[in-house]
Amino acid sequence: xxxxxxxxxxxxxxxxxxxxxxxxxxxxxxxxxxxxxxxxxxxxxxxxxxxxxxxxxxxxxxxxxxxxxxxxxxxxxxxxxxxxxxxxxxxxxxxxxxxxxxxxxxxxxxxxxxxxxxxxxxxxxxxxxxxxxxxxxxxxxxxxxxxxxxxxxxxxxxxxxxxxxxxxxxxxxxxxxxxxxxxxxxxxxxxxxxxxxxxxxxxxxxxxxxxxxxxxxxxxxxxxxxxxxxxxxxxxxx
Amino acid sequence: xxxxxxxxxxxxxxxxxxxxxxxxxxxxxxxxxxxxxxxxxxxxxxxxxxxxxxxxxxxxxxxxxxxxxxxxxxxxxxxxxxxxxxxxxxxxxxxxxxxxxxxxxxxxxxxxxxxxxxxxxxxxxxxxxxxxxxxxxxxxxxxxxxxxxxxxxxxxxxxxxxxxxxxxxxxxxxxxxxxxxxxxxxxxxxxxxxxxxxxxxxxxxxxxxxxxxxxxxxxxxxxxxxxxxxxxxxxxxxxxxxxxxxxxxxxxxxxxxxxxxxxxxxxxxxxxxxxxxxxxxxxxxxxxxxxxxxxxxxxxxxxxxxxxxxxxxxxx
Numbered sequence: 001x002x003x004x005x006x007x008x009x010x011x012x013x014x015x016x017x018x019x020x021x022x023x024x025x026x027x028x029x030x031x032x033x034x035x036x037x038x039x040x041x042x043x044x045x046x047x048x049x050x051x052x053x054x055x056x057x058x059x060x061x062x063x064x065x066x067x068x069x070x071x072x073x074x075x076x077x078x079x080x081x082x083x084x085x086x087x088x089x090x091x092x093x094x095x096x097x098x099x100x101x102x103x104x105x106x107x108x109x110x111x112x113x114x115x116x117x118x119x120x121x122x123x124x125x126x127x128x129x130x131x132x133x134x135x136x137x138x139x140x141x142x143x144x145x146x147x148x149x150x151x152x153x154x155x156x157x158x159x160x161x162x163x164x165x166x167x168x169x170x171x172x173x174x175x176x177x178x179x180x181x182x183x184x185x186x187x188x189x190x191x192x193x194x195x196x197x198x199x200x201x202x203x204x205x206x207x208x209x210x211x212x213x214x215x216x217x218x219x220x221x222x223x224x225x226x227x228x229x230x231x232x233x234x235x236x237x238x
Numbered sequence: 239x240x241x242x243x244x245x246x247x248x249x250x251x252x253x254x255x256x257x258x259x260x261x262x263x264x265x266x267x268x269x270x271x272x273x274x275x276x277x278x279x280x281x282x283x284x285x286x287x288x289x290x291x292x293x294x295x296x297x298x299x300x301x302x303x304x305x306x307x308x309x310x311x312x313x314x315x316x317x318x319x320x321x322x323x324x325x326x327x328x329x330x331x332x333x334x335x336x337x338x339x340x341x342x343x344x345x346x347x348x349x350x351x352x353x354x355x356x357x358x359x360x361x362x363x364x365x366x367x368x369x370x371x372x373x374x375x376x377x378x379x380x381x382x383x384x385x386x387x388x389x390x391x392x393x394x395x396x397x398x399x400x401x402x403x404x405x406x407x408x409x410x411x412x413x414x415x416x417x418x419x420x421x422x423x424x425x426x427x428x429x430x431x432x433x434x435x436x437x438x439x440x441x442x443x444x445x446x447x448x449x450x451x452x453x454x455x456x457x458x459x460x461x462x463x464x465x466x467x468x469x470x471x472x473x474x475x476x477x478x479x480x481x482x483x484x485x486x487x488x489x490x491x492x493x494x495x496x497x498x499x500x501x502x503x504x505x506x507x508x509x510x511x512x513x514x515x516x517x518x519x520x521x522x523x524x525x526x527x528x529x530x531x532x533x534x535x536x537x538x539x540x541x542x543x544x545x546x547x548x549x550x551x552x553x554x
Contacts, residue, residue: 016305023308026296026315027527030535031542032289032323039316046309053305060304084538139548140541147537229361230303236419238304238361 001065003057007168008112010211011101012052013073016063017219018094019045020226021081030084037129041091044122051115064230068213068220075203075210076158078219082151085137085144089151092130096184097162099123100177105169131188138192145193152189153197160201164211257458262388265331273457276450277387278332279348280459282339285325286350288318289343290524294358295367303361307411311364314404321397328389344529352510353440355518362415362422362429368408369482370430370437370475376401377471378441381461390459409478416483423483430479431487438502439510441468472500 003009022042029035053059076094081087102123105116137148163178186196203209230238249268256263263269292315299315302308326336342348353371358364379401382394415426442448442464454460462470472491479486490503512518 020300023299023312026299026312027292028531028534030531030538032319032326034538035292035319036316036323039312039319043309043312043316046305046312050305050309063305064303084535136542136545137538140545141537143537144541144544225300229301233303233419233421236303236422238307238414238418 001057001061003062004055005168006056006111007166008052008055008115009062010072010166011112012049012056012062013071014077014094014098015045015052016049017071017073017222018077018090019043019049020222021077021079021090022087024081025087034084038087041126041129044119044126048115048119048122052112055111055115060230064227068215068223070213071210071215071219071223072213073210073215074158074161075216075219076155076161078210078215078222079155079158080218082154083147084133085147085151086154088130088133088137089148089155091126092134092185092188093155093159093162095123095126095130096181096188097177099127100180100184101172104172104177134188134194135192138189138194148192149194152194153199156197156199156201157203161210166211257386260384260386260458262391263386264388272453273459274332276454276457277390277459278329278334280454281325281329281332281390282334282342283349283351285322285329285339286343286348287354288322288325290350290354290528292318293524293527294354294356294520295364297358298361298364301361302364310407314368314407317400317404321400324393324396328393331389340532344525344532346516346525349514350524351440352513352518353436354524355513355520356433356436357520359432360425360429362412362425363433365408365411365415365426366429366433368404368406369412369478370408370433371440372401372405372408373475374437374440374471376405377467377474381467382459384458384461386458409482412484413482426482427484430484434487435505435509436513438468438472438505439513441465441471443507443510469499472502476500 019042022038022045025038025042026035029038049063050059053062056062074094076090079086079090099120102116102120105112106120107113134148137144139145162181163174165172165174182196189196209215250270253263253267253269253273256267263273295311295318296315299308299311302311326339329339330336339348343350353374358367376398379394379398383391383398385391385394412426412430415422417423445451445463445465448464451460451463455463476486476491488503490501492501494501513521516522
């Protein structure tokens with residue numbers, strides 16, 4: 001497989017894997033409007049993934065024929081959907097990050113600039129969707145408040161990785177992005193009557209893990225499901 | 239003889255004249271109670287079918303074999319949720335609510351299309367559903383674009399456009415498989431074998447057993463009989479199957495020069511009735527999944543309502 005070393009690969013993997021997770025919601029959402037919204041976000045992300053992976057090689061080879069250790073996505077995006085609050089917390093953390101990163105890339109002149117300029121509009125919608133739901137769940141009922149806080153706390157340890165410099169994008173202002181991200185997340189959580197989690201922002205043993213191909217256990221099963229049909233028919237076209 | 243208030247007779251005359259002139263009945267117009275309840279039943283069951291119909295296809299989203307196909311499938315399932323929303327809105331113009339209709343679905347008091355009680359066992363089923371199931375749905379639904387009830391007719395115009403697109407995509411998926419490897423071709427043929435007869439059942443019972451047909455046709459809710467639409471569908475599919483390089487699983491399928499139509503074999507109405515009664519392969523699973531999503535989502539809907547109450551915003 002021909003893989004070009006480009007930051008498009010890790011960023012494409014993020015979009016691909018999060019899109020896959022959101023696709024698992026189809027037919028299970030709490031309200032019909034969310035069937036539409038979650039599928040819409042999943043489709044936007046899949047569209048981004050296809051453009052980004054195509055910059056690195058063949059989109060289908062990259063999606064279906066790499067092993068777990070070759071994927072460069074963040075551990076955050078591979079986390080299981082959990083309840084609706086977990087999905088919203090994951091989306092809030094990720095889309096806030098993605099919007100900041102894409103705004104930065106859109107202003108530059110790299111090969112990623114055109115994609116980032118288009119995607120940033122989609123991502124602003126994703127971030128707003130997650131923001132609105134964080135407000136509803138945080139400042140809704142006692143139960144929804146507790147669930148939202150629990151989800152934010154549970155996923156917090158995967159957020160440090162978001163600001164590990166991506167290969168090929170070392171020059172991006174990562175610490176500044178992290179500061180702005182923290183400010184925006186803090187503002188949303190305060191408005192939602194929630195508390196910013198206090199624990200460490202990364203797991204103990206592998207800083208920047210997903211970007212180095214070190215993933216969590218559920219990821220292997222995600223790939224097994226995603227890849228099995230493609231791998232069962234080598235060389236077939238679909 | 240029951241006494242009818244004179245104004246009601248006058249209203250009824252206006253209603254009859256509107257229907258006779260092929261004009262549309264609108265939500266504020268007077269309509270017979272039975273017309274209203276027939277429409278609520280039909281539109282709601284149509285909406286339920288869109289919602290339950292997401293499941294057999296969503297079953298393959300996470301396993302789609304290429305990113306292009308995955309995107310097409312996700313978009314299709316998303317469209318179905320959208321169609322469900324249009325249709326619930328159309329039903330609501332008749333004085334009912336979405337929550338109540340969903341409740342009737344979950345409790346089994348209202349039905350959805352029997353076709354969605356069949357399982358999607360291979361990737362090719364996604365293509366067979368697009369070609370045959372959406373094809374049958376379009377054959378049924380295009381005449382509904384001229385239905386006498388305005389909101390339903392307008393919903394159908396929007397839905398039919400998207401459905402035709404899905405149908406072409408399903409056909410193209412099967413064509414790719416049919417022209418692919420031997421294993422892919424076999425997968426496509428197997429899917430068509432399994433979906434052909436259930437698709438023919440989508441047109442409902444034969445004309446002499448169809449309980450609502452005569453009244454619905456008189457009211458111009460329905461424009462053609464079940465058997466006429468079924469025949470039209472068979473006539474369309476036979477040449478398409480040939481172009482696909484696939485066969486239809488009916489040894490009796492023969493061209494009838496005299497009728498100018500394809501003759502086809504007998505439908506297994508026992509199977510149809512069993513599926514409608516809840517004894518199809520996936521009835522339990524489909525309604526169970528739907529109820530589970532609704533129950534597990536209750537706290538989310540309660541949160542949205544509580545937040546809206548605190549902040550003075552509508553929940554929807």
